[in-house]
Amino acid sequence: MTHETLAPEGETPLSPAAAYRAALLDAGLLIPTGVDGLYGRSETYEQVVTALEQSITRLSAADRPEQMRFPPLLSRQDFLASGYLKGFPHLAGTISCFCGNEADHRRMLACIGEGEDFSQFQQPADVVVTPAACYPIYPVIARRGPLQAGGLVVDVSSWCFRHEPSVDPCRMQMFRMRENVRIGTPDEVVAFRNRWLERGAAWLERLGLPFEAALANDPFFGRAGKLMADGQRDQELKFEMLVPVGSVEEPTACMSCNLHMTHFSEIWPLTTADGAMAHTGCVAFGIDRLTLALFRHHGFTPTSWPAAVRAALFG
């Protein structure tokens, strides 16, 4: 947990998180793109990502999840229906496209040549960037009709977008999130969430990552958002596993265990076998954050990591 934070004389010292990013870039594990929060990854970095994904697959196998993989885009219609823009307008990204003719094209290129905003030549596409890995699954499951008895666990993993440019490498604009989503009765979902609190804690210990499980809330927008966050805490809907990565004082949420109550089944008709409104909940893994945590605590050379960590990770 020691990375050089002293800056050359006359320069402002880097924050601990920025110093860690500089070390990752120097080592070539992350590749700069000129945009804060958008990085390429080296082969070594990706080997750890692949191992984490496989370790999570083994960890969740007992739940017999149904695996689905979606591209990092979501139907605009489902995105608007989800209410994401009510809670997190500042984090979302929508996609626009040019649909004009050749004359429009010439005018758009002239506008770009002048360095001006050319969005007047674009129209909203019917897709947006995925804000969280689980969003695509609810309409899919709802279309199937009522759940079978015992409900369902869905395993998803996706690139996700959050518009929050930052020098903290743990706060990327595009990052990978793995989730196992439980859909069923309230009891089934609470039991799933509580099981993952224990299972996740034991897994992080095997990975040699120090952590603290803490009551948390989502980063809702504005004053109305403050009320939503308070309500989420009062009902103890969200727990995060906080790991020191960029800084010890401000540890990073690398996993979370969540109850959504009927949030999603009020939007899409998710129904249990006996016709009641289904509850949902999930365990979410910040794959890039976990990767950065492993590099932070065990060094930049995975072949030199402790044998027990390698065994837990590489199976």
Added chain:
Amino acid sequence: MTHETLAPEGETPLSPAAAYRAALLDAGLLIPTGVDGLYGRSETYEQVVTALEQSITRLSAADRPEQMRFPPLLSRQDFLASGYLKGFPHLAGTISCFCGNEADHRRMLACIGEGEDFSQFQQPADVVVTPAACYPIYPVIARRGPLQAGGLVVDVSSWCFRHEPSVDPCRMQMFRMRENVRIGTPDEVVAFRNRWLERGAAWLERLGLPFEAALANDPFFGRAGKLMADGQRDQELKFEMLVPVGSVEEPTACMSCNLHMTHFSEIWPLTTADGAMAHTGCVAFGIDRLTLALFRHHGFTPTSWPAAVRAALFG
């Protein structure tokens, strides 16, 4: 190559490509999202994707490529510099975000509630959706300074966006493209491209996929684009491996072998060891198209595929 194209009485028969899509959706290999060209993938589908990626890694190992992986977003500045909007304005997607205050937020939600376009409340983000897997690498390599003698091969793989909603499952809006990019002298790049024409053909034969290699051009926009396409064909810069997938009459480009000449080094200063302007070229694999081709020719159950195909694919 036989999928039912008869429609219920009174309905228009599906095109061969649409009929293949219907079969994939019925089998659960693809999962509908309500948007043409945007699909979830099943576990079986993803197993083939993973095997293809690994097979390509083995196939290219002799070239000792440097592996880089980028998120499916590109810096807006690099995207504009690339000139992509000159050639392919109709295919590109840019990202917009809300950056307002709470009053703006209320107005935006009211606008959404009325079902109206809310783009007036959004601003262009500093990222766009990646149009082709190789775009992020050129500025990265250019920043390193001149190449070493012998140049470089870079291995990239990314989700890519093209705004072309279609019922043809081979024409997705978001799909995976793997590329090996050669950066070096003109001779080095031509040799690389020609080697991949042979290597790719032998690989497709081992995968049991019928194909034809054909001179091709990129889908440039408009009348000016027609000239660019003609020039590309005159110089024999692009060859595609065409495999019948959705239809026999209109086979699908599942791989391509390309010379870019100095297209990218005129934008980013890619320089050979002796100070000359580098040439670039690539082999590109349409990972989702190859997956759909394998399901088309060998059936929907990979465990039942011919032993030779399985050996080539699963190694």
